[in-house]
Amino acid sequence: MTLQAIEAAAARMRGHVRVTPLLNAPLLDRLAGRRIFVKAECLQVTGSFKARGGWAAVSALPAGARGVLAMSSGNHAQGVAWAAAAHGVPAVIVMPSDAPAVKVANTRAYGAEVVLYDRVRDDRDALAAGIAAERGLALVPPYDHPEVIAGQGSVGLEIAVQAAEAGIAGADVLVCCGGGGLSAGVAMALDARAPGLRVRTVEPAGFDDMARSLVSGQREGNAAATGSVCDAILTPMPGALTLPILHRLAGPGMVVSDDEALRAVALAFRYLRIVAEPGGAVALAAALFRDDLPETVICTVSGGNADPEIFAGALARFGG
């Protein structure tokens, strides 16, 4: 993995993937007691940063691939399905049966074939590998893949430019973390382009495999596979490619509760007028509710494909 790979992926996605805004709100800053800038990847074309990695991977398919196969709880699914459709390439998406209905429906609407599996009982990787081999599809894993990490890293290139425009020389950059693809890509881009900005991963309580792995230096797993409202970022363990990058470049991992994520969803509604899904709001939650942070914090709101009932529930409990 090199900065050049990130730059090449960014060049391939130009005109297709959106440069998302870096938002802020005076009243949110007052509430938090610090300056918070939000990289609004929920405004990305498929509703999450996953459109970037999807485009990067599909646009660099190995010769002879008859299509792509991806495994995803929903956002990577939509990113790959959209990118494949735009390239005229068939896509099969392997999704957990408890993925939010809206994510399954959108993935199908982009034209992909969806194969559902049970998150606890089935071996997702084996299932996916079997279908890929049988049909001659190139596997596009959700995070542990050089082109995917390079694609997500384009978020970091944009943050470097936008932070400089906003006069931000030093800040923590909090990134919503599942397997670490976005975090690793952003960390590499910032290391090269904005060395005053340090990445910190943010995960839901009970699914803090990355935070523990950053301490131990080993790929630690989680006790459970389900049980958080942050469906987008419930991964079994860090990636083999992503952990070494983050172990070298990232600060200590952070953890927030489901209720903090939902409260951040409600505050993003009120003060930023963006739709964040819970898993996409954990970094904002850390920016709002943790003390061990500098005066200026940048955070990703990494996805906005929210279940309407869960979103309305967050507003009823915390919003307004």
Next chain:
Amino acid sequence: MTLQAIEAAAARMRGHVRVTPLLNAPLLDRLAGRRIFVKAECLQVTGSFKARGGWAAVSALPAGARGVLAMSSGNHAQGVAWAAAAHGVPAVIVMPSDAPAVKVANTRAYGAEVVLYDRVRDDRDALAAGIAAERGLALVPPYDHPEVIAGQGSVGLEIAVQAAEAGIAGADVLVCCGGGGLSAGVAMALDARAPGLRVRTVEPAGFDDMARSLVSGQREGNAAATGSVCDAILTPMPGALTLPILHRLAGPGMVVSDDEALRAVALAFRYLRIVAEPGGAVALAAALFRDDLPETVICTVSGGNADPEIFAGALARFGG
């Protein structure tokens, strides 16, 4: 009113007011059967385009003014309150007593003094004029004011640039319309900078004073003062300054129902991941649900200061 006034206002607000993105979504286009581009002013710094007119007016205050006074159902209130605070100028905001609580609370949070009035019983203009005279405050009306129209017109300058970048040479530009400040400013900017783009106003059913005034050429009023969920754009009649501009430059006015506006709120949640308030979603509703439109439509989502209960209700009825 000249293009130069709009350009001057845009220059004064640079670095303070956000250049908002022009969003689109493949799945929304498929649903609508046309290409829809959304100028997302809900992402503006105070949650609506009103930050522009507020900044334009406050930054051009007459010498000797001891502060500003504005009348508003909530978005102009926040725009002026924010701009006044940023300029270190006192602000009094006259708001209807039925304005959404979140808008009143935010206006106060920006540091303004809020004076409430009854939308049916009280004479807002007389009340405001009295306070302004007594305290030496400059009146900043919500739409019928050259600097306010010039400020809102900066939306049109941005649309002209962004449409050209997206390769759009011809389109209808649907604008959410209360008194016509945004519509008139955008119409003037586009007339000069993007003559293939034509403004059309969109209003809630029962409050279509602009649509009727565009037909008659006179300032027509509405039968009622309240009774639509689109609180942001319930105005008694078009402005004396705005109507002539729109009579000259705009196409026929459009009208949508409250339910269509709420359905647009839900679809903006799902496909664009932005928070639209009902009055800020009427143009998107027209883009989605009307037939007499070209293949490519640009619409403003002009505000996102949504009441959480109304928003959740829209999701429950139409969302997901």
